[in-house]
Structure formats: C-alpha cells, structure tokens
Amino acid sequence: MSVVAHFDVHRVQYLDAGSHLVADAPALARDRAHLSALYRAMVRTRIFDAKAVALQRTGRLGTYAACLGQEAIGVCIADRMQTNDVLLPSYRETAAYLGRGVRMEELLLYWGGDERGMDFADDREDFPICVPIATQLTQATGVAAAFAYRSEARVAVAVCGDGATSQGDFYAALNLAGAWTLPFICVVNNNQWAISVARKAQSAAQTLAQKAIAAGIHGVQVDGNDPIALCSVLDVALDRARRGGGATLIEALSYRLCDHTTADDAARYRPLEEVEAARQSEPVVRLRRYLHAQGWWNADDEEALKNACSTEVDGAVERYLATPAPEPTAMFDHLYASLPAPLQAPRAALAARGSDA
Amino acid sequence: MPEITLVEAINLALARALEEDERVLVFGEDVGHNGGVFRATSGLQERFGERRVRDTPLNEAMIAGMAIGMAAQGLRPVAEIQFSGFIYPALDQLINHAARLRNRTRSRLSCPLVLRAPAGGGIRAPEHHSESNEVLLAHIPGLRVVMPSSPRQAYGLLLAAIRDPDPVVFFEPTRLYRLLRETVDDDAAALPLDTCFVLREGRDLTLVAWGASVHESLLAAEQLEAQAISAEVIDVATLSPLDMSTILASVAKTGRCCIVHEAPRSGGWGAEIAARLADEGLFSLLAPVARVTGYDTVMPLFRLEGTYLPDAARIIAAARRLLEYA
Ligand SMILES: Cc1ncc(C[n+]2csc(CCOP(=O)(O)OP(=O)(O)O)c2C)c(N)n1
Ligand SMILES: [Mg+2]
Secondary structure, three states: OOOOOOOOOOEEOOEOOOOOEOOOOOHHHHOHHHHHHHHHHHHHHHHHHHHHHHHHHOOOOOOOOOOOOOHHHHHHHHHHOOOOOEEEOOOOOHHHHHHOOOOHHHHHHHHOOOHHHHOOOOOOOOOOOOOOOOHHHHHHHHHHHHHHHOOOOOOEEEEEEOHHHHOHHHHHHHHHHHHOOOOEEEEEEEOOEEOOEEHHHHOOOOOOOOHHHHHOOEEEEEEOOOHHHHHHHHHHHHHHHHOOOOOEEEEEEOOOOOOOOOOOOHHHOOOHHHHHHHHOOOHHHHHHHHHHHHOOOOHHHHHHHHHHHHHHHHHHHHHHHHOOOOOOOHHHHOOOOOOOHHHHHHHHHHHHHOOOO | OOEEOHHHHHHHHHHHHHHHOOOEEEEEOOOOOOOOOOOOOOOHHHHHOOOOEEEOOOOHHHHHHHHHHHHHOOOEEEEEOOOHHHOHHHHHHHHHHHOOHHHHOOOOOOOOOEEEEEEOOOOOOOOOOOOOOHHHHHOOOOOEEEOOOOHHHHHHHHHHHHHOOOOEEEEEEHHHOOOOOEEOOOOOOOOOOOOOEEEEOOOOEEEEEOOHHHHHHHHHHHHHHHOOOOEEEEEOOEEEOOOHHHHHHHHHHHOOEEEEEEEEOOOOHHHHHHHHHHHHOHHHOOOOOEEEEEOOOOOOOHHHHHHHOOOHHHHHHHHHHHHHOO
8 A cells, every 4th residue: 555645734824813923924024004904805895794793683684694703704805906906706705895996875775675786886896695505606616717717816705604615516626626627716705604513513624625536626724703814814825826836625614703693693502602712813903912912013003993884884884774765677687688588578667666656 | 182383383293293203303594493493393302213213414405306316215305494585496406306306207206205494474584485486396397385274274384385295395384374373183194285275255356365465365354354255265175186176165155355465466367267167157157357476676675565465455446347247
C-alpha cells in the first residue's frame, strides 16, 4: 500500500478574537485608510440590518434574513472584487450587496414583497437574491464559463451557507470549476447553523474547505470575522482566478448572532451561552478595538459614523415607504421580453379588476 | 375535546402514526429539535427519540431518495420538504423512482412513503415560499397527491397517506395552518383517499377546490346563500388519482361548475377536471365550466399576492356569471 495523494487544509487568521495581530500579517494590517473603510462598511451594514429587522417587527417589511455577526465576509468580498466581476449571493449577503452598490431601498423593496427591489439601478450585472439553496453556485460556474469563453479577466464570486454545502449543486459547481479551470470562487459563510441544524449535523467532514480537495480546486479556511485574513485569501483567490489559475473554495468561519430570519426563534434550538461565546469574536468589535489600539479611531469618529449611517438608512427607509404600490399588471410585464399575444387578454382582464380587486 | 389548528392536526396524526407503527420514521430539514419551521413536528423528537425523528442534511434529492430506499425496505418514511417550492431537486427521485418502483418490479418492490410539503400562498412569505405546484406531481402516474383543507381532513388524510402502500405527496396549505380551529378526535381513524368530499350541499352550482381554496369556496358559498344562490362545495382532497364520480354526480344535480385553485390557470389541475367534465358530464352542463385561479404568471412577491390568489369575491363573481346561463 502506498500514499497516492496527500492534502493539507490551511486556516488563515491575522487579527485574532482579542484584536491582536498575529505574526506576519500582510500590509493591510498597517493600512489605516483601507481598514477604516472596511470598518465603516461593516457598521453601515449593521445599522441597515438592525433597521430592517425593526421594520419587520413593526409590520413594514416581510420576513428578513439578517446578517448580524457576519458582516466582515460580505464587506470584504465586495471590497476585493473588481467592479466588473459578478456576484451571486444567497439571501444573507446584505453586506456584499451594499458594498457592490445595491441601494438600501432596493433591498427593502425586495424584502417588502416587491420584485422591483431586484432591479438594481447601479449594480446591473450581479445576480438577484437566491433563495433555493445552492442553486446560485452552478449558475456562477456558467458566469465564469462565459468569462473564460470570451477570454475576459473577470471572476464569478458566489456566496452560500454551511448548509448549502450539502446540496448537489454545491458539489457539481466545484467539480465543474475544477474540470474546466473556471474563474470561480465559492465563499461559504459558515455561520455554524442552517436554521436549526448545526454544522456538525450537516457533515462529518472536519472542515468544509476540504470539500475543494475532491474537486481538485483550491480550498482554504479563513477566520470570517477577521477582515485582514478575509481580504488576503480573497486577493489570492481572485488573482489566481483572473490569471487562469482556476477556482477556490473559501470557508469563512463566522457565527449567526441573529435568528435565521425574522420568522425564526433560535432560542428554541441553541444555547444562549454558545451565542454569548460567539459574540466575543464578532467582527465589528474586533476591528474597532484594533483601530482604537492603533490610535486610528476614537469615540468621536464612532459617533460621527453612526450618525451618518443612521441618516443614510432613514433616508432609504423613507424612499422605500414612499414607493407607490406595484401595478397588478406588473405580474405580466416581465415574464417575457414582450407580452406574448396569448397573454394580452388575461393581462387586460387583470387590469380591468383594478388594483384593489 | 380541544379545538386545534391544521398544523396541530398534522402533528397529532404524525404522533399517532409514530405511536402505532414502529416502521414510521419522520425526517427532513429542521424537523427534529426545532419541530419544523411551522412546528408541524413539534415535540416529536422529544417523544419518539432521534432514531425516529431526525434532522437531515440540507438536500431535497437526498431526502426523497433516502425515503425511497427506506420504503423499499419496508419502513414507512414520512419525510418533509420544507416548502413545496424546494421540491424540485426531489422530482427526479419522485418521478423516475418513487412513482414507478412498483411498476418496474411488477410489485416485487414498492414505495410506501409520504413526502409532506407546505404549499400555497397568502402568508406574506419570502420568494419561492408560496408556490402551488401540485399539478407537476398530479400529472405523474404512480403517485398519489393529497391536499387537506381543514384540521379534521388533515388528520384523517395524513393517517391514510402514511398507511397507504404507495407513495403519497401530501401538500399542506400554509395559509390554513393556523387560520381555523376545529375539534379533532385523536381516534386513529383515517379518511379515505381517492375520494372527493362534499363539504356543503347546494342546488345551483358546484364549487370544486382543494387546500386553501376550499376555505375561500366555503366563504363564497355562504355569501352566495345570502344572494339566494345555493352552492355545493367539493373538497377534492386526493387530486390524483382523481375521483370524478363525486364531481360528476354533483354537476348532474347543479348543472354548473366552477373550479378554484391557486396555481396558474393554464395546465392547472382545474384543466383536467374541466376536460373530464366535457368528456363525461357535457350533457349535465347548463353553462361553461368556470375556473377561478392564479394568473399565468410567476407567483408574485407578497405585495401582489392578494391580487393573484383566488378569493371569495372572485368566486362569487364567477358563480354569478354561471347563473346567467338559464
Ligand atoms: C432548496 C432549499 N431547501 C430548503 C430551503 C429552506 N431554507 C432556507 S435557509 C435554510 C438553511 C440554510 O442554511 P445555510 O446554507 O447554512 O445558510 P444560512 O441561512 O445559515 O446563511 C433552509 C433549509 C431553501 N431555501 N431552499
Ligand atoms: Mg449557515
């Protein structure tokens, strides 16, 4: 018997839970402007997120999937992607969407039950929110294959959850990306829970990153609450994909500090102590403490940032609430490029009912 | 006897089935400790243990495939698909295998499984959580497709589905989960499959519906009564195989029929019923067969779902049009 293959799975962390820099941190650790920008984006996301939950609680939004505690992942993804790369998120990547230029009122419209929210005014090529778990991943390989076909140095970046790694589409996407050397990155937001199903119940694999190995692509585990580590693994993966070096699976370790959605009650199935322990390593406090320690951030900066974000969010909420109700006939108007003749009569019948019929 | 909701009736039937038959197993995403996202399996894992009530990894194709394997082994799997909008990865297993394992092996192997899936709109749910795709499965020979319309129907039909020797897809109307309460006797009595139920007798027209549309039809019938129009209401209950005899007998009496369902009109299960009425009941009909359905559009997000879904007002309008035919 002989060993025919041997693999290692690496975990990357530069800023630990106590906000201490571990040795050999990359240049980003010394980049005040960049780290402050990442911090601002995380706080902006968190304030928006909290507002969305509040809107749901007061009946002004539908079910909403918050991203509390996982902001660093989406913020860093959006920060490191080039504008013309394409993002294919799940439903929890508010941070990435905001970073990609999706407007807050658009996300509110969507979660408020209005399709117009996915017609992004500024961010035209990114995919809409994907609810059927893991289906965005195979689509991302198609986006990547289109880039490769046209010899464009662009990357398709998909984000899914830990539960999504049990789906066939997850394995199929990784496998194709390996076989075809596609410019594809799959970021797993491993927030430890798939609704009430714990990470361990999802898979006996020691890491999710190792699922890359069977597909013959690069795989790495990263502290998903450490923006310095996230940016550095994303840079490696994006650069490699852009240069034709193939796909990467990034398992970003984080924790869902919130309920699964506003329709969920996580207290039913997970111990409060676990949540409290996880809170100790959450990303916003972690980075703020580091910025403080460097003398790059103070209470006034914090106050000013929070005020600015709240003002921005309030403006978005106002625009959302002031958006006139969709026309009922809108149901028909985006099914096809133009309304097929056989659908003209049913559309007219709907129009005749009026908007409150 | 306390009055219970439809989702509690599901829970009661599952507990009864687990109690009476060791071969019954309940599994799916979040059905264990959490008791299901709608609480349909609440308390079952505590009571019957993780051996019998168990969370699975997140994969619908696997859930269906595993249920088939268990069923062929003589177990009675009752698996949950979290929402009917997520059943699609399971279709390969359901259509190519569950529906035909018996036929392919000339009954050497069979597939006594139940796949439960919450379905339908009207609860302001997120995208893909309000689908009415029952016709996709009703079209498949070898499957039974069942949809209850009340707590009592849910209890009796689910027990029947679990005891049935063949695969059953059991759609549960989410809008009715907590809308109505009624007393349900936990007497282990199943209701018959493959038969429609006449829930209300009438003379002037027949309303045919399933799931939440039964509720709207009953409301419409009540209001029509006040307008001196007497509507019979039929709960189809088992969509496939379809019991046309009950519908034909009713239409022979009333001469008018309006079919109500949430799914898009074209190719919906109402089309099959209308075709069968044309085939077998043409000379009973005093008016064309009417359909009150969803539109031929994607199920809209919730701001427009009230417009999309059939309601009592649309049913009444259709009924009145039918009555205009003398
Ligand atoms: C195909 C499919 N099955 C089931 C669901 C219902 N569902 C929504 S989120 C979820 C858990 C997903 O967990 P994970 O992939 O870890 O992502 P997270 O929500 O934790 O970000 C489930 C089962 C779904 N949306 N799609
Ligand atoms: Mg998760």
